[in-house]
Amino acid sequence: MAHILNVNLLKELGLDSLPKERQQKVLDEMMEVVEKRLTARILSLLSDEEQKQFDAVLVSGGDVASFLRTRIANFDAITADVVANFKQEMFDLNRAAEQKLGTQ
Incomplete structure (x- = not known):
């Protein structure tokens, strides 16, 4: 899923001038929020039994995406929606911060 956020997001947010180590930290933090x-x-869409199975897949290090795709028909669309909403939120926050700084 990390490729979904990718470095273009940093550039679009004006964070591409940060040191590479800091850029990676920012991307890692954003990924954590998205995850x-x-x-x-996802948990809101799974039954109690499926949630237990999901936990077992996580613990075992199994293929989480495959597990979810077999239980949630529109898993990829949900993932894309969550990422798109997060990106929009980041753009909105960035724009608001730029406007606030511009008025000071």
Whole structure:
């Protein structure tokens, strides 16, 4: 899923001038937020039994995406939606910060 956020997001947010190490840290933090949001959305769609199976796949290091695709027909669309919403939120926050700085 990391490729979904990719470095273009950093450039679009004006963060591409940061040192590479800091860029990676920012991307890692954004990925963590996206993963938490996606997990919450997914869990709301799974039955109690499927949630137990999901936990077992996580613990075993199994193929989580394959597991979810077999249980949630529109898993890829949900993933894309969560990522798109996060990106839009980041753009909106960035724009608001730029506007605020521009008025000071």
